[in-house]
Amino acid sequence: MPLNSAQTRRPTLYDVATQAGVSPSLVSLFLKDPGRISEKRREAVQKAITQLGYRPSRAATTLASSRTKSIGLVIDDYRNPWFVDLLRGMESVLSDLGYQVTLADSRPGANRIKEATDGLLAMHVEALVLAAEPSEPMLAGTWVPTVVAGWRNGVPAGADLITNDDDRGGMMAADHLLALGHSHIGHLSGSDGASFHRRAGYQSTLEAAGVEVVIGESEGTSEEDGYGSACWLLDHHPGTTAIFAANDTMALGAFAAIKARGLSVPNEVSVIGYDNSPLAKSRFLDLTSIDNRSDVVGVDAARRLLARIDDPTLEPERKLIEPTLVLRGTTSAVR
Template structure:
């Protein structure tokens, strides 16, 4: 074989001393082939470094064995666990996840989704705010992961109980003795639910809620919103951030005022992302179980692919408190 070109199925057949149709059968269902021939084909594939053509497989089947995932910001680390959860279910079944980053903006989200659909993905996971055009109808099985402002008609919703998680964060700080608890929040659907849970918990405890909102939920948004909050309420002793990235920005705002975490201001984030788990940050955070959201999203899509008549469902995943070193009783 010419070493300057990619090995083909025919090269594998020649190397193994079998027919091309038998190699094709091996790739689809190896158990239907005798052990001797199966070993010969496997050895040839290994020796030649052969990789099956996904395009050829797609042409021979109505399925591309791919799931599209639309996210709204690569910088938000909670997508890492979401993707890992999806792949824990899909990879062993031969599916791949195709990722598209839409960034905020209705046109960008639609473009990202249209791009995945143009590649004939079998199903979609939307981990971003759907555009108005997407709300009308989905043409492939679709799961919305996480609370959004809208869910497309016919799509499943699988999400963390963000209302409960917001209350959990506030109750943790209240239990430590804090009564001056601020909240830095975003404008997306998940932030709205976390904000509602926080407000409900502090008001039930007879504590005044004070909230600083931003259009985004990045580290920079966290810094700006926390700075405004601390300027308006300098006696704040605890901050609940809508996600871990915003919590990191809150850290910087607290430090800029010559204060320390948690000695002067306790900080709790949300998502329990890899950022929160880092030994350097050691951030107390609400675990939104995004790996479970991802795994359940994958299972639901596989069920919808197998039976397109299934009715859409809404599933809430219970959050957990991940207690670390950034929260303490007030001084």
């Protein structure tokens, strides 16, 4: 392929061989073990690859090796940024070993998680990380090593569970607000497994302190869910001085509900989120949040999957990661 010709298709191994003036088998050998060919030919092949913009076919490599080096990650909603740290933690372990993480978004809806998972399995992923609520058909178990990341309402048979200690995190949030003098603390919650545990920690702490438990519950945990729940909370409990949201996205909805009622954060209503997502870290929001250490969950999930791939006989395990409180500008002493 002449260098000055218009490239109308993806360059192939044969194009590289022609450009470099070598055989296709030598180019294949270069891709597998460049040290086995002479420096002169190695330089010629590398130059041709660079000039043509050639990229080896991952599919062809997979067929040749019977290994995909691919890990499937199912999340519940791209709109919730909590998974960013989870993915970064996974890739910090997997990338250097040549593994690729393939994302699938299940979004709420009948059988969506099964469809997302089946799609990944059809791509022959070697293992799965489920960061979403498993569907009923999945609870019977999966046939590849599987880790559930975060508390869920169910865990497939044979799967590992690696999660933040959400009960402890809910307690931390409540303790923080109580220490600031708040005694009218509302909680925005969802119906998923993580929300259940965060709510349980909040509730047990307030009950132990003799403070009324007020919960605005919704089906989901989106910004819109947070807004609706916060509106209900502020309208039915106008004396509320602090809100603990089940995640940072719901906290964003709470900000809108507070503003719509002419109130300000934190002067009149303190707000604390959960996940310590990129949203919470933004200078504009400066949101106090419970860090669920998703990056650590991701690291441990990746390491566990690699161990299960190497030894499929390993028994599943459950591991809790200790959360931390990250103080920012949205919580203050009651006024």
